Amino acid sequence: MDFKLKIWRQKNRDDRGRFVDYEVKNVSPDASFLEMLDILNVDLVKRGEEPVAFDHDCREGICGSCGLVVNGRSHGPGRGIATCELRMRGFKGGETIVAEPWRAKSFPILKDLIVDRTALDRIIAAGGYISSKTGAVPEANSIQVPKPAAEEAMDAASCIGCGACVAACPNSSAMLFVAAKVSHLALLPQGKVERKERVLKMIEQMDKEGFGNCSNNYACEAECPKKISVTHIARLNREFILAEIS
Amino acid sequence: MKLDSKIPAGPIEKKWDSHRFNMKLVNPANKRKYSIIVIGTGLAGASAAASLGELGYNVLTFSYHESPRRAHSIAAQGGINAPKNYANDGDSIWRLFYDTVKGGDYRAREANVYRLAQVSGSIIDQCVAQGVPFARDYAGYLDNRSFGGAQVSRTFYARGQTGQQLLLGAYSALSRQINAGTVKFFPRREMLEVVLVDGQARGVVCRDLVTGKIETYAANAVVLATGGYANTFYLSTMAKASNATAIWRAYKKGAAFANPCFTQIHPTCIPQGGDYQSKLTLMSESLRNDGRIWVPKKKGDTRRADQIPEEERDYYLERLYPSFGNLVPRDVASRRAKEMCDKGYGVGPTSLAVYLDFAESIKRLGRHVIEERYGNLFDMYHEITAEDPYKGPMRIYPAVHYTMGGLWVDYNLMSTIPGLFVLGEANFSDHGANRLGASALMQGLADGYFVIPYTMGDYLASTKFKPVKVDDAPFIEAQGGIEGLIKKLMSINGKKTVEEFHRELGKIMWDNVGMGRNRAGLEKALKEIPRLRAEFWQNVKLVGVSNDMNAELERAGRVADFLELGELLAFDALHREESCGGHFREEHHTEEGEAQRNDKKFSYVAAWEFTGVGKKPILNKEPLKFEYVKPSQRSYK
Numbered sequence: 001m002d003f004k005l006k007i008w009r010q011k012n013r014d015d016r017g018r019f020v021d022y023e024v025k026n027v028s029p030d031a032s033f034l035e036m037l038d039i040l041n042v043d044l045v046k047r048g049e050e051p052v053a054f055d056h057d058c059r060e061g062i063c064g065s066c067g068l069v070v071n072g073r074s075h076g077p078g079r080g081i082a083t084c085e086l087r088m089r090g091f092k093g094g095e096t097i098v099a100e101p102w103r104a105k106s107f108p109i110l111k112d113l114i115v116d117r118t119a120l121d122r123i124i125a126a127g128g129y130i131s132s133k134t135g136a137v138p139e140a141n142s143i144q145v146p147k148p149a150a151e152e153a154m155d156a157a158s159c160i161g162c163g164a165c166v167a168a169c170p171n172s173s174a175m176l177f178v179a180a181k182v183s184h185l186a187l188l189p190q191g192k193v194e195r196k197e198r199v200l201k202m203i204e205q206m207d208k209e210g211f212g213n214c215s216n217n218y219a220c221e222a223e224c225p226k227k228i229s230v231t232h233i234a235r236l237n238r239e240f241i242l243a244e245i246s
Numbered sequence: 247m248k249l250d251s252k253i254p255a256g257p258i259e260k261k262w263d264s265h266r267f268n269m270k271l272v273n274p275a276n277k278r279k280y281s282i283i284v285i286g287t288g289l290a291g292a293s294a295a296a297s298l299g300e301l302g303y304n305v306l307t308f309s310y311h312e313s314p315r316r317a318h319s320i321a322a323q324g325g326i327n328a329p330k331n332y333a334n335d336g337d338s339i340w341r342l343f344y345d346t347v348k349g350g351d352y353r354a355r356e357a358n359v360y361r362l363a364q365v366s367g368s369i370i371d372q373c374v375a376q377g378v379p380f381a382r383d384y385a386g387y388l389d390n391r392s393f394g395g396a397q398v399s400r401t402f403y404a405r406g407q408t409g410q411q412l413l414l415g416a417y418s419a420l421s422r423q424i425n426a427g428t429v430k431f432f433p434r435r436e437m438l439e440v441v442l443v444d445g446q447a448r449g450v451v452c453r454d455l456v457t458g459k460i461e462t463y464a465a466n467a468v469v470l471a472t473g474g475y476a477n478t479f480y481l482s483t484m485a486k487a488s489n490a491t492a493i494w495r496a497y498k499k500g501a502a503f504a505n506p507c508f509t510q511i512h513p514t515c516i517p518q519g520g521d522y523q524s525k526l527t528l529m530s531e532s533l534r535n536d537g538r539i540w541v542p543k544k545k546g547d548t549r550r551a552d553q554i555p556e557e558e559r560d561y562y563l564e565r566l567y568p569s570f571g572n573l574v575p576r577d578v579a580s581r582r583a584k585e586m587c588d589k590g591y592g593v594g595p596t597s598l599a600v601y602l603d604f605a606e607s608i609k610r611l612g613r614h615v616i617e618e619r620y621g622n623l624f625d626m627y628h629e630i631t632a633e634d635p636y637k638g639p640m641r642i643y644p645a646v647h648y649t650m651g652g653l654w655v656d657y658n659l660m661s662t663i664p665g666l667f668v669l670g671e672a673n674f675s676d677h678g679a680n681r682l683g684a685s686a687l688m689q690g691l692a693d694g695y696f697v698i699p700y701t702m703g704d705y706l707a708s709t710k711f712k713p714v715k716v717d718d719a720p721f722i723e724a725q726g727g728i729e730g731l732i733k734k735l736m737s738i739n740g741k742k743t744v745e746e747f748h749r750e751l752g753k754i755m756w757d758n759v760g761m762g763r764n765r766a767g768l769e770k771a772l773k774e775i776p777r778l779r780a781e782f783w784q785n786v787k788l789v790g791v792s793n794d795m796n797a798e799l800e801r802a803g804r805v806a807d808f809l810e811l812g813e814l815l816a817f818d819a820l821h822r823e824e825s826c827g828g829h830f831r832e833e834h835h836t837e838e839g840e841a842q843r844n845d846k847k848f849s850y851v852a853a854w855e856f857t858g859v860g861k862k863p864i865l866n867k868e869p870l871k872f873e874y875v876k877p878s879q880r881s882y883k
Contacts, residue, residue, distance in 0.1 A: 012794070030632075031522045038524055038745070045743045045798060050790045053797060055312070057485040059525050060626065062410055063316045085629050110456055111795045118433060121313050125425040129418035130377045134297040134695050135368070137375035141332065144386030154379040154404060157411060161315055185377050 001027045001093040005040065007052055008100040010109050017109065019098075029089035033076060034059060034066060036088055037099075053112040059084040061225060064160035067167065068113055069100045074164035074223035082162060082225040102167035106174070106210045117163050119209040120177060127201035128181040130191050149187045156184040158226045165220035165228075171212030176220040178202050179236035180228050186239055196243035203240055247502060247855050249868045252656040253357040258874055259339075262361045265657070266700055270707035277302035280706050281465035283450055285437045285492055287314030289409075289687060290670025291471030292416035293694025299423030301699055306463055307420070307429055308452060310436040310487060310800075315417045318473060318485040319690060322409025323530035323623065325393065325401035326373075326687040328366040333390050337398040339363045344875050346685060349395040349575050350650070350678020351827035351843060352877040353508070355851070355870065357657060358675045365696040366688050370402055372695055376415035380404050391619075393683040394531050395575035395882075401684045406530050406623045412687055416694070435461070436800065437492045438731075440468055440499055440666060441724045447666035448714050451724050453732075455800065458793035460732075462716040462725050466706055467665040469698065470496060471690075474649035474671040476509065478808045478815060479760070480752020482646035483515060483528040489804035490811050493653050493672050501661040502853035502866060504654035504674035506811070507819035510681055510828045511761050512647030513579035516630055516640075517599040526645040527630060529602070529623055531683040534572045534579070536607035536616060537640070539563050541600050545590040551601055551639050562586060570882040577680045577828045577841070578882060580644035584761050585839070587643070594641045603639035644761060648686060650677040650828065651818075654853040654868070658701035659693060662853075665709070667702065669693035674851070679827025732792050735802050740785030744801045747782050751805070751812055754778065759816045764832040768820040772813065776860055779809040810859055817854075821865065824848045836879065845877050 002025045010017030024040050031039075034056050041051035057065040061082040068083045070076030076086040091097060099113065107115040145153075159180035166174050182199050185191030191198075214233055221230045254265040272280065284295040284307040292314055295307040311317065331337040342363040347354055370388070374380065380402050381389040390399040404411040423429040434455040441449035441462065449464040475490035476482040497503045514529045540559045547554065562582060564571045572579075583600050586592065593599050608616050613636060617624070627635050652674040653661045659675070661668050670690040677685065714721075754774045758767035782805070790796045825834040825841035826848070834842040851868040 028520050030519045035522050035524050058321045060527050062321050065316050125421040129422045132375035137371050140370045140374040146386050147382050150382045157379050
């Protein structure tokens with residue numbers, strides 16, 4: 001398959017950036033989107049041009065490194081996949097494909113398609129954990145966890161921290177990301193002790209990082225590679241109100 | 247070089263306890279005066295940095311990723327072992343110890359393996375307390391599943407994302423320490439050199455991957471938790487950035503490299519589709535709990551799987567190994583799959599695949615149970631191959647997945663360089679010649695949470711340190727060396743891309759040093775690798791500049807190291823004239839085609855000492871003594 005590409009190129013944080021047109025030829029329909037970019041990059045290097053910089057690592061949808069807006073959608077067309085799982089067979093031969101980085105004030109662009117998402121780490125560091133010191137914990141089966149709670153906690157915990165929710169949201173809100181962690185820990189008996197402090201600190205940091213608010217657009221859920229539900233945002237709001245008033 | 251494994255005296259079940267009592271302690275008020283550098287934030291690195299931070303040490307931790315949570319431990323799927331015996335099926339510390347020593351084909355150190363089995367229960371306690379959402383039964387208790395190489399159910403899991411959940415647990419503990427200020431995290435930094443002062447590891451040289459700046463950091467000790475070297479093969483289940491640079495450069499500074507030829511080929515991966523392919527994707531071994539492996543009984547059968555009737559299918563693992571069946575260890579399952587394909591029974595477009603079939607389990611348990619157990623794996627398979635595994639069998643083929651070899655460490659996890667500790671997959675210690683499923687997560691976390699916090703204290707308390715600064719000569723010299731190396735790489739300006747060199751190396755490795763190895767092939771590899779390496783240093787083409795983000799430059803340094811490591815790997819494989827675990831020399835097998843060890847000659851750890859690039863390394867031997875698990879021919883029949 002052959003494709004025309006419009007790719008965002010930006011030298012560094014301060015550069016204005018622009019779209020540049022490229023062409024790639026003879027791409028296998030089974031190749032992933034990132035493998036298509038690999039082919040382009042080998043061509044560019046051979047021509048002495050700088051390859052397109054993009055974040056990627058595991059290439060199986062779990063590390064959360066990759067993240068491109070492809071044809072206007074976070075992680076491209078399709079549901080429940082990261083960019084590395086996007087296959088070229090879903091595109092039409094000869095089609096023009098537009099690839100750009102996550103666009104959000106809190107995610108400054110470092111180069112081309114790479115953004116700085118360390119704001120998400122700072123939100124976790126503010127309180128996204130259970131303060132269990134190594135060694136100072138009870139036997140694993142001493143606290144039962146109802147299966148439905150464990151399952152729902154796992155749904156939320158499957159977040160890969162890619163930032164697609166932020167990129168998809170018209171307000172660049174990180175509410176789904178924060179909700180996934182708050183919900184995961186609030187659902188478990190182990191996480192209940194610190195639940196109030198946790199939600200307040202994480203929200204405070206989220207605001208400090210400049211992320212917007214939720215206005216029930218649900219684009220985050222639609223683009224989440226792990227299909228995390230917005231119902232977790234509802235739980236986040238309940239946790240927050242509970243912590244505020246009590 | 248003298249290898250002292252420092253295994254404590256006394257009966258095996260008392261060794262760790264008595265060692266802990268005998269070790270020196272650092273006074274709580276003095277801990278913050280010591281700095282420790284931790285490289286890597288996977289399970290071993292993150293758990294070590296968090297635990298050392300909690301103790302009050304001043305920890306500096308580095309990753310080439312933007313966030314600690316991106317380390318490749320995140321991709322582990324199936325589970326983590328612990329002998330909790332919740333299933334009441336006869337498990338115990340002794341049994342896990344026994345299974346691991348036997349599974350490693352009697353090439354691991356007994357004392358280390360016993361300690362691993364001993365502390366593994368505490369890992370589960372720790373992870374549950376952190377909020378890891380392990381699978382549970384309807385009463386709310388933890389659930390277990392079976393894994394290869396064991397006849398008990400001792401594997402704890404979180405759907406097919408166990409590595410992710412354990413890493414997020416360790417990451418949360420690490421984040422808490424970052425917030426508390428005991429750990430400082432340096433993102434997007436790649437370690438390129440370890441700095442020795444008077445023979446002790448006292449610091450590192452890093453490259454800031456955003457600005458290209460070369461930086462140096464000083465400390466009292468350095469911990470490498472940088473994973474394995476499976477990407478030497480180019481196509482593997484590793485993440486793209488996974489590399490051996492940290493351990494390889496430490497090797498060149500004097501750390502012995504042990505058993506490099508012990509590499510693991512995982513039996514259940516999605517087969518390669520084409521030349522464009524950048525990596526292989528693993529399908530968790532846990533699938534073998536409910537999936538049955540088969541090939542057609544007729545050679546070259548091109549019928550679709552659903553058109554091949556039951557009596558014309560060969561469930562060869564069940565036929566050959568009636569007691570373990572589809573749950574034989576990984577090395578055995580991989581080798582048999584290759585054998586079937588080599589004989590012409592392979593399936594799919596390339597004939598390099600066997601079937602993994604869930605039809606019977608779906609019928610017996612219902613689709614919803616299979617979905618609950620493996621849903622994400624089935625989705626992943628569907629996504630990659632455009633085939634629905636709920637409707638027809640998966641096609642699978644072995645792929646390089648893990649490396650048991652690594653830097654040699656003593657019982658305290660210290661390498662032959664004083665003050666340089668090595669944890670997790672980066673060291674060689676616990677899995678012998680073959681790692682059992684669900685044991686990598688266990689070892690990474692055991693090293694980080696429950697071993698290094700003690701042994702590091704002992705080292706710091708019993709060592710005299712002279713004060714060092716980063717503007718001392720050894721640091722400036724090391725920094726200059728790295729700057730020179732980068733300049734050299736940037737100035738070659740040849741014609742071939744780093745990617746092309748890496749693929750070429752991978753092909754040499756897979757064809758000659760892969761699943762089946764023989765003298766002729768290994769000797770061929772030992773000719774071709776130095777040739778390719780020489781060509782690399784004359785003909786590699788880099789673009790861009792070094793004081794900027796430059797992915798090609800990052801990869802060039804890593805591939806340069808693989809081009810040296812690949813040679814050592816082949817060299818070790820040639821020297822080890824026996825078959826054991828994942829190391830299968832075609833000259834040495836039993837009548838039934840199983841690996842034939844030679845305990846008389848090779849019951850030792852081969853710890854190689856660097857003498858120069860392209861020069862023959864020195865072989866140091868650590869003899870292995872088996873006092874508790876007597877070596878025998880492994881049998882899974």
